Amino acid sequence: MSEAVLLCEGLSRVYRDGDRSVQVLDNVEFHLRPGERVAIIGASGSGKSTLLNLLGGLDEPSSGRVVMSGQDMAQLSEAERCRLRNERLGFVYQFHHLLPEFDARENVAMPLLIGGTSRKQALASADAMLERVGMGHRLSHRPGQLSGGERQRVAIARSLVTRPDCVLMDEPTGNLDPKSAEQLLALIDELGQERASFVVVTHDPAIAARMHRTLELQHGRLLELSQ
Numbered sequence: 598m599s600e601a602v603l604l605c606e607g608l609s610r611v612y613r614d615g616d617r618s619v620q621v622l623d624n625v626e627f628h629l630r631p632g633e634r635v636a637i638i639g640a641s642g643s644g645k646s647t648l649l650n651l652l653g654g655l656d657e658p659s660s661g662r663v664v665m666s667g668q669d670m671a672q673l674s675e676a677e678r679c680r681l682r683n684e685r686l687g688f689v690y691q692f693h694h695l696l697p698e699f700d701a702r703e704n705v706a707m708p709l710l711i712g713g714t715s716r717k718q719a720l721a722s723a724d725a726m727l728e729r730v731g732m733g734h735r736l737s738h739r740p741g742q743l744s745g746g747e748r749q750r751v752a753i754a755r756s757l758v759t760r761p762d763c764v765l766m767d768e769p770t771g772n773l774d775p776k777s778a779e780q781l782l783a784l785i786d787e788l789g790q791e792r793a794s795f796v797v798v799t800h801d802p803a804i805a806a807r808m809h810r811t812l813e814l815q816h817g818r819l820l821e822l823s824q
């Protein structure tokens with residue numbers, strides 16, 4: 598078996614609130630190979646965002662472990678975790694978290710600039726990726742001057758610009774019209790051929806059908822669904 602891009606073992610997450618506790622994830626096992634595209638589905642409140650945050654090292658499990666590109670996230674310092682995330686992972690959240698004072702190309706260039714790429718090269722890569730998501734005509738618009746779907750596409754371009762091993766997406770087509778959604782799915786297919794892996798949380802069966810595997814969160818467990 599080829600080495601996992603992302604792996605989790607016995608992953609549990611319990612939220613505590615005073616003397617109440619809610620077990621959202623219970624002993625979740627997950628293994629993602631290079632180039633593999635996986636959909637995660639589940640009812641509202643089933644723990645999809647919680648799992649995505651744990652996979653991306655944004656939250657710590659109550660027990661179990663997450664291993665990214667062979668490295669146990671819990672064994673890394675905060676600085677090492679940040680570096681690994683910036684170099685290897687792309688994120689698309691439900692809320693895009695674009696920086697309001699920067700334009701589209703600067704927002705997309707940001708992960709490259711943080712990683713030490715020259716400004717000229719980072720902006721050129723940002724322009725090329727914005728072109729691929731159909732946003733080449735809005736390079737100098739700030740987030741406040743873009744529609745919801747356009748902001749989403751900028752966030753998607755930002756998650757892909759570093760050519761990460763793995764991209765975690767939370768409802769990436771939520772705000773997109775059918776044409777933009779299809780464009781994104783085609784881009785996912787294309788980058789998948791180039792060995793990037795994707796974990797896509799979605800409510801949309803049409804998107805799940807385009808992935809290699811579909812997993813469903815139910816009562817804290819992650820179950821493999823046959824396609």
Ligand SMILES: Nc1ncnc2c1ncn2[C@@H]1O[C@H](COP(=O)(O)OP(=O)(O)OP(=O)(O)O)[C@@H](O)[C@H]1O
Nearest residue numbers: 612614619621639640641642643644645646647648
């Ligand atoms: N910080 C928190 N403290 C307590 N409970 C929390 C916290 N964050 C999430 N939860 C609870 O954990 C459960 C799972 O939440 P999560 O956001 O992961 O679900 P989801 O499957 O992504 O839902 P949706 O599809 O509605 O976005 C929910 O019942 C939620 O109320």
